[in-house]
Amino acid sequence: MLNRLSFCFAAALAVVSWIPNSAHAEDPILVEIDTSEGAIILELDKENAPLTVANFLEYIKKGHYAGTIFHRVIPDFMIQGGGMDASMKERDTLPPVRNEGANGLKNDEYTVAMARTGDPHSATSQFFINTGKNNGFLNRSDPRSDGYGYAVFGKVFDGKEVVDKIEAKQTRSVxxxxxxxxxxxxVEPITIKGVKVMSGAAE
Structure with a gap:
């Protein structure tokens, strides 16, 4: 009986020692969006949105986002930025990234997704952070969607209060x-001072 208990205890120790190594195999990709209203830290989901995350990181590497603004803010829906400067001039972009809206990630509150035109595969640099609790119609799986949806590629890890502050800003038509x-x-430009990788991926 003692030998059997010793074996079971040893096996349990082996399992316990194996779990942490597996859990820490890869650090999460965290990026900081430094805005005029404060910092927003995103956790990117490379596993489920590899093409979209790679695209976003390439724009970060090129310094594309520095000096762009959140140019579209709709309460209880989303805040959108990453493509225009304060004069509303659109920046040059890389080729579009293929839509990964079928990756199973949902447009839930405080998730980040790619903005695009009516062409499902037209996303480039612009992204939006969902602020609404009822944005399910943006998901590919929703019957109200266009059959492709808007590809989610991460979530707000820290700085939700900054997102809320931006969402509350007064807006106008220009x-x-x-x-x-x-x-x-x-009305007052909300500037993205820069975006940098904090962990999990080379800049």
Missing amino acids: PVPGAGLMEDVP
């Missing part, structure tokens, strides 16, 4: 050169 009138633009 003319955009070559694109007509854009609604829901913050």
Whole structure:
């Protein structure tokens, strides 16, 4: 009986010692969006959205986001940025990334997803942070979606209060050169000073 108990105890120790090694096999990818309203830290989901995360990291590496703004803010829906400067001029972008809306991630509150046009595979640098609790219609699996959805690739790890502060800003409609009138633009520009990788991926 003693030998059997000793074996079981040894086996249990082996299992316990194995779990931490597996759990810490890869650090999460954390990036900091430094805004004029404070810092927002995102945790990116490379496992479920590898193409989208790689695309986002490439823009970070190129310094694309420094000086862009959150140009579209809609309460109880989302805050969108990453493509225009304070003069509402759109930045040059890389080729579009393939839509990963079928990855199982949902447009839940405080998740981050790719902005795009009516073309499901048109996302480039612009992203949005969901602030609404009822954004399920943006998911590919929802019958109200266009069959592709908006690809979620991470979530807010820290700085939700900054997201809330941005969401509460007063907005207006402004003319955009070559694109007509854009609604829901913050009256006072909300600047993205820069975006940097904090952990989990090389800059």
